[in-house]
Amino acid sequence: MSRRARVTPADAGLPDGGARRRTPGLRREEVAVLAGVGVSWYQWLEQGRDITVSGQVLDSVSRVLKLDEPERRHLYVLAGLNPPLLAIPQEQATVSDSIQRLIDAWMPLPANVIDRYWNNVAFNAASAAVFDFSDRCTNCLVNYFTSHIYRGRHVGWSEDAALIAAEYRAAAAEFPGDEGFAAIVDDLSLQSEHFAELWARGDVRPPGTRPKHVDHPLVGELHFESTQLRIPERPDLTVVLHNALPGTETLQKLQWLASPESRRATMRPIAG
Template sequence: MGRRARVSPREAGLPDGGARRRTPGLRREEVAVLAGVGVSWYQWLEQGRDITVSGQVLDSVARVLKLDEPERRHLYVLAGLNPPLVAVPQEQAPVSGSIQRLIDSWMPLPANVIDRYWNNIAYNAAATAVFDFNERWLNCLFAFFGSPIYRDRHIGWDKDAALIVAEYRAAAAEFPGDEGFAAIVDELSAEYELFAELWARGDVRPPGTRPKHVDHPVVGELSFESTQLRIPDRPDLTVVLHNAVPGTDTLSKLEWLASPEGRRAALRPVAG
């Protein structure tokens, strides 16, 4: 394994043997001992043989060989296991400037960025104008079940509620044991009886492209295709893009709503 040759005995905490050492880097036997596995087993791993392996053992090998995150994930693939999820430091910036520019360039169509818990960490002006995304409703689930404006505008809310909850269960399944999901589910279940009933069903639905219809108080009905896209270097984040359904006047309505006249009209009280 080429990576083994790039780790010196000194870096691994072993005596380097001075000039008598002929093997560059670590020997197979040394890697096996440091990782706590058998020498034959480790040799078979390097040879790509069909062997039984666990993530814990692969992590030990990755630690000894000082693999970075992409190399560690590649080791899992070579061993026939699903790559581990990438841990993102809590202090990392919520969203990069390039991603913010991406969703801003999506105007006048709505776009937002959510984290693994479906917290809205970035959104453009259209998302606020259409879906009432704001500082009060930062979590998409809480907005769906708790925001009266969102609920009144969402056409087919009752039908979509079950789909939303099933998608959230699929999202939570990617992070087993994550207490953040449990906290959100517990709070929603305590506040909204319908959510508790839907969650108890145990339905699971993977996220993807789906239709979304809104009855906006200023421009009327809007029809979208909502698509979720993962960010390769930030797998904890998802970009949600709303595209206008072809054959509808959604785009022209949003273009007007984003104009100075449309923004003024949106600020006027709605009669009724």
């Protein structure tokens, strides 16, 4: 009712007739006509009665009442429906400066940001040093199965490969009908027979905190806990944080890896 009151007849493209209106904003009858629903049905909707609703009708009501995206999604929740997927404007294809600062502040521990397809849209310097992330690593799923460097460093790669494929199927299940997932799966299946076999199993596993063991060529064994966190204002993005496993020397090794001394060590010529 409050949202109906703030929309004037002129806003809705209706003539106001010049007469003084007792009802601020639009009348129920006017909303019903503009949304293409019955007057009684719309009145019951405002009253919160137990009626049958559909997403298409709610979208029509949202359009007439000029609801913004959060209000439209909230209307779905009030009506007992799952809210629609949040539309992400094209200009938000990259991460904001604040998100980049967040993962940079996680140094010397690795952190990166992935989108719904696991495209690697941002990463910090530790991720580049530990996992060989670069601009060439455009998709984490593809990188996992095709990068010889990542495969060589990841201890237990074969055992974790099945989990990775199952987690990606769970990610794709959140967006049924999204052809972006199918395109990545089809392309990777041609590149990796092993992935194609794992994907054919149909296993599903939700993502969560899990251990990760890396054998780095400069500092040796690194032990992490990998955790995925959603960003409320950008539900299409996930921050992946790697924390040093307690009881290991991982943090100290990463501190050295991020130091100028390590950079000088990588630049020294090999004797002989």
